[in-house]
Amino acid sequence: MPSIRLKLETEGGMDDNSELLSARGLRKTYGDRVAVHEVSLALRPGEVLGLLGPNGAGKSTTVGMICGLTVPDAGSVTMADGVSLASDEAGYKRRIGLVPQDIALYEDLPARMNVELFGALYGMAPDVLKRRTDEVLALVGLSDRAKDKPATFSGGMKRRLNIACALVHDPEVILLDEPTAGVDPQSRNAIFDNLEALKAAGKALIYTTHYMEEAERLADRITIIDHGRVVASGTQAQLFALLPAAQTLQVDLGGEPDDALLAGLPGVTRSGQRLEVRVADVARDAGALMAALAQRGLQVRGIATARVTLEDVFLQLTGRALRD
Incomplete structure (x- = not known):
C-alpha cells in the first residue's frame, strides 16, 4: 500500500489533540423549513467523526456547508490556522476532499483521466499530479484498471474511484457522504481498508452513514443529528451511557x-x-x-x-x- 503524504504541520506545529477543523453554529433554511439549526462540531487529525441521523435530518446539508458547496445562513467553518471560506475560499477548498453521496465521475473518460481532471482543477503541477494519481489509484486498488472507463466498472469500483478523485490533491480533511451506498460487502470492506489507512496516515474524516455497524467500526466520535439539530455527540462509550441499560x-x-x-x-x-x-x-x-x-x-x-x-x-x- 502506498504511503500517504501529510500536510498537517502548520507554522509553529500542531498538537495531535488540537482541532484541525471547527464548525460553529451552522444554520441553513429553505423557505420556512429549517434544514440545519445551530450545528457545531470539531475534527482532529487522525480522527473519524461519524455523522448519523435519519433521512432528512440534515447530514448532507451539513456536509455541503463544511465543504463550501452550500452557503450557510449563519455560522462558520474554520481550519486550525484560521483559514476559512470567508477569509480564503480557494485556499480552504484545497484542503478539503469530498466524496459525494451520488457518484460524480465522467463515465466515458478512463479512470486515470478522471483522477487527473479533478487534480487539474486544483492547479496541481503535472509531475505532482502524475505521482499522486498513481498513489491514489493504488490506494483504492484500481491501478490495473486505470485505462478503463468507469462505464465498465461495478458500483463498488466507481465508489472507490470517487474516493481517489477526492484524494488526489492530498487534502487534510475528507468528507464522505454515505460512500458505501449500494455496494457489495467485498467493496465495502475494501473502502473500510482505504479509510483506515487514511486515518492511520493522519487524515481527518467526517463520515455519514445509515449503517450503524459502519459507524461502530470506523468512528472515534459520533454526532447524531435529528430535525437539523445535534441531539448527542461523543465517543461510543459516552453515547452508550445515555441509555439506562447497558x-x-x-x-x-x-x-x-x-x-x-x-x-x-x-x-x-x-x-x-x-x-x-x-x-x-x-x-x-x-x-x-x-x-x-x-x-x-x-x-x-x-x-x-x-x-x-x-x-x-x-x-x-x-x-x-x-x-x-
Whole structure:
C-alpha cells in the first residue's frame, strides 16, 4: 500500500489533540423549513467523526456547508490556522476532499483521466499530479484498471474511484457522504481498508452513514443529528451511557404470553415468544426477572445476553418511526 503524504504541520506545529477543523453554529433554511439549526462540531487529525441521523435530518446539508458547496445562513467553518471560506475560499477548498453521496465521475473518460481532471482543477503541477494519481489509484486498488472507463466498472469500483478523485490533491480533511451506498460487502470492506489507512496516515474524516455497524467500526466520535439539530455527540462509550441499560436479556418463552401478564415488568418488549429486557447489571437483574416470570406462570425455554448497540442509542434518541 502506498504511503500517504501529510500536510498537517502548520507554522509553529500542531498538537495531535488540537482541532484541525471547527464548525460553529451552522444554520441553513429553505423557505420556512429549517434544514440545519445551530450545528457545531470539531475534527482532529487522525480522527473519524461519524455523522448519523435519519433521512432528512440534515447530514448532507451539513456536509455541503463544511465543504463550501452550500452557503450557510449563519455560522462558520474554520481550519486550525484560521483559514476559512470567508477569509480564503480557494485556499480552504484545497484542503478539503469530498466524496459525494451520488457518484460524480465522467463515465466515458478512463479512470486515470478522471483522477487527473479533478487534480487539474486544483492547479496541481503535472509531475505532482502524475505521482499522486498513481498513489491514489493504488490506494483504492484500481491501478490495473486505470485505462478503463468507469462505464465498465461495478458500483463498488466507481465508489472507490470517487474516493481517489477526492484524494488526489492530498487534502487534510475528507468528507464522505454515505460512500458505501449500494455496494457489495467485498467493496465495502475494501473502502473500510482505504479509510483506515487514511486515518492511520493522519487524515481527518467526517463520515455519514445509515449503517450503524459502519459507524461502530470506523468512528472515534459520533454526532447524531435529528430535525437539523445535534441531539448527542461523543465517543461510543459516552453515547452508550445515555441509555439506562447497558445490556439486554433475550428470553425465549414456552408459548406466546398474554401482554397483560407482562404488565409491570420494566423495560420489556415482546416479539412473538421472545422477550427483550434492558438491564443495567445482568448478574443482579437476571434472577429477579426469572422469578417475576415464574410468578406469572410463564415458562422460560432459553435465555441469552446481548450488549447495547449503537442502533439502540440511535433509535432511543431519534425515535423508531420511519421517516422518508
